[in-house]
Amino acid sequence: MSVNHIREPLLEVGWYRDNSSQSVYADWDFLIMINISTKIIIKRKEEIAMMKEELEKIREEAIEKISSSDALEKLNEIRVFYLGKKGKLKDVMKGMKDVAPEERPKVGELVNKTQKAIEEKLEETKKNLEKIALEKKLESEVIDVTLPAKKSKIGHRHPNTIALEEVERIFVGMGYEVVDGPEIEYDYYNFEALNIPDNHPAKDEQDTFYITDKILLRTQTSSVQVHEMEKGKLPIRMISPGRVFRSDEVDATHSPSFHQIEGLVIDKNVTFADLKGTLAQFARELFGEDTKVKFRPHHFPFTEPSAEVDVTCFKCHGKGCRMCKGSGWIEILGCGMVHPHVLEMSGIDPNEYKGFAFGVGLERIALLKYEIDDMRLLYENDIRFLKQF
Ligand code: DAH
Numbered sequence: 001m002s003v004n005h006i007r008e009p010l011l012e013v014g015w016y017r018d019n020s021s022q023s024v025y026a027d028w029d030f031l032i033m034i035n036i037s038t039k040i041i042i043k044r045k046e047e048i049a050m051m052k053e054e055l056e057k058i059r060e061e062a063i064e065k066i067s068s069s070d071a072l073e074k075l076n077e078i079r080v081f082y083l084g085k086k087g088k089l090k091d092v093m094k095g096m097k098d099v100a101p102e103e104r105p106k107v108g109e110l111v112n113k114t115q116k117a118i119e120e121k122l123e124e125t126k127k128n129l130e131k132i133a134l135e136k137k138l139e140s141e142v143i144d145v146t147l148p149a150k151k152s153k154i155g156h157r158h159p160n161t162i163a164l165e166e167v168e169r170i171f172v173g174m175g176y177e178v179v180d181g182p183e184i185e186y187d188y189y190n191f192e193a194l195n196i197p198d199n200h201p202a203k204d205e206q207d208t209f210y211i212t213d214k215i216l217l218r219t220q221t222s223s224v225q226v227h228e229m230e231k232g233k234l235p236i237r238m239i240s241p242g243r244v245f246r247s248d249e250v251d252a253t254h255s256p257s258f259h260q261i262e263g264l265v266i267d268k269n270v271t272f273a274d275l276k277g278t279l280a281q282f283a284r285e286l287f288g289e290d291t292k293v294k295f296r297p298h299h300f301p302f303t304e305p306s307a308e309v310d311v312t313c314f315k316c317h318g319k320g321c322r323m324c325k326g327s328g329w330i331e332i333l334g335c336g337m338v339h340p341h342v343l344e345m346s347g348i349d350p351n352e353y354k355g356f357a358f359g360v361g362l363e364r365i366a367l368l369k370y371e372i373d374d375m376r377l378l379y380e381n382d383i384r385f386l387k388q389f
Contacts, residue, residue, distance in 0.1 A: 044100050051095060051107055055114045058088050062118045066125050072133075075126055082118055089115055159389045160259060160378060163366040164241055167261055170285045174278065176263070177238045181224030183245070187214045189223040193345050194302040202301050207247045217245035221262035222302060222359060225338075228264060229346035234353060235267035241362065252374045259362035264338070266348065266355035272305070272337055275356035279309055279335060286365070287314040294329060303336020303357055315371070323371065330368060333360040 062082045069075050082088045089111060099107050157165070168178055196202045206219035224240035241261040248254040265274070280293045291314060295307040310331050313324035320326040335358035340350035348355075363375055370389060372378070377385050 044103065047095075047098060048103055048107060051092060051099070052110060054092055055110050058082065058092070059114045059117050062088075063121050066118070066121045069125060069129070072126065072129050075122055075129070079122055083115060089118075156387075156389070158378075158386065159366045159370055159372070160362055162389060163369055164259070164261070164362055166286065166369075167282075167360065167362070167365065168239065168241070170282055171239045171263065174281070175237055179224060179228060179238045179240045181218075181221065181227055181240055181242060183218055183243055184211065185216060185218040185223050187216060189226045190216060190218045190220065193226040193342065194222055195339055195342055195345075196301045200301065208245055209247065219246050220244055220359065221260040222357070224262050225264045225302075225342075225357060226346055229266065229343070229348055232347060234348070235265070236355070237265050237267075239263045250376065252376065255363075255375055255379065258375075261360045261362055263335075263358040263360075264355060265357075266338065266343075266353050268353060270337075270354040270356060272356070275335060275337065275358070278356075279333070279358060283309075283311045283332070286369070287311055290317065292318070295335075298334060298336075300334055300336055302339050302342045304339045306334065306336030309333050309335060309358075314368075332364065332368070333358050335359070 062078065065078050066075065069078065080087060084090075093111060096104060096107060172178065190208075191197070191200070191203060191206075208219045209217045211217070221240050221242050221244060224238075224242070228236050228238055228240075239261055240263075241259065243257060244260050245257050248256055250256065265278075276293070276295065283291045283293050290312075292312045294310040296310065298306045298308040300306040308331055310329040312318040313321060313328050313330050315321050315323040316328065318328040320328045324330050335356065338355035338357050343350045343353060343355065363378055366372070366378060367375060
């Protein structure tokens with residue numbers, strides 16, 4: 001084969017020139033080449049057409065499947081099947097390597113269009129299905145706004161607590177400090193330091209629960225007076241609310257465990273007039289402005305002089321009714337000037353300092369304030385009773 005012949009222009013080497021066998025051979029070879037490349041081109045064109053067809057088929061099929069989906073989960077399955085990592089579009093993409101480089105952008109564009117069309121349809125259908133689901137949900141959850149709302153049950157303070165907070169508010173307003181003391185107490189603080197030595201008859205009246213000979217459950221909050229005085233920080237102006245214990249039978253006015261609020265003021269030049277003024281103010285704030293107080297002489301071992309305080313009945317204003325048993329007066333507390341011996345025992349010089357003290361029964365205040373006639377109601381935790389306050 002001569003190289004020269006191959007170089008000749010195509011028109012001149014056509015197969016119609018058979019005068020030179022040599023040149024025919026040369027042209028034949030060239031034509032084979034042309035033929036092959038034409039075939040390749042044709043083949044490629046066919047492949048691209050097939051890919052287009054395939055993509056079109058995928059698109060149509062996917063869109064039909066999406067349109068007939070009635071659940072969001074199905075849409076997801078379709079997405080994976082067509083657009084997923086091992087999905088149908090990826091399969092088509094694999095065929096890209098057989099596509100001529102100059103044709104690839106076109107095919108790529110076609111793949112992208114197909115993908116976009118499927119995605120758009122998926123999104124549109126998803127929104128539609130979500131809308132339908134929401135409408136269904138709203139329909140099934142129709143709220144009847146005329147129905148009464150469910151009330152959440154809120155607890156509230158116990159009548160004892162309400163009364164205590166009221167008493168604390170009044171005394172804190174007068175500059176008193178609220179202090180705490182132990183419920184398990186030495187005999188010394190509960191009795192001896194309050195002028196109640198062993199064998200004193202007052203010990204009989206306040207029998208209690210003994211843990212040892214010397215340790216007991218306190219019978220009165222007066223014991224906190226001693227603790228406060230022993231601290232040696234003067235002047236003192238305190239109240240001390242807390243639980244006390246006595247070996248009493250339960251009835252309408254007694255309980256083995258109840259509450260008292262102790263009050264103590266120690267300062268120079270404190271007089272009985274201060275005590276009267278303080279308690280009169282307390283009674284007015286607690287029971288009403290027109291409340292009057294009456295001091296009846298009494299005896300407490302740790303105060304001298306001592307008194308019991310009555311207030312005018314807040315129900316009948318002193319005229320006499322069932323509440324005050326016809327007398328017009330109601331007893332509310334015990335009080336007095338702190339006994340000099342009590343001051344001395346706790347290290348306070350009675351010539352320099354004087355003091356007054358008082359003790360209020362908390363339950364008594366609560367019963368009076370809310371006109372409850374049985375103390376047991378305060379401890380039974382009956383919701384029907386408690387929710388009235
Ligand atoms: N602790 C006394 C009691 O339980 C009440 C009392 C009376 C307390 C007079 C006092 C007081 O501080 O001065 O009966």
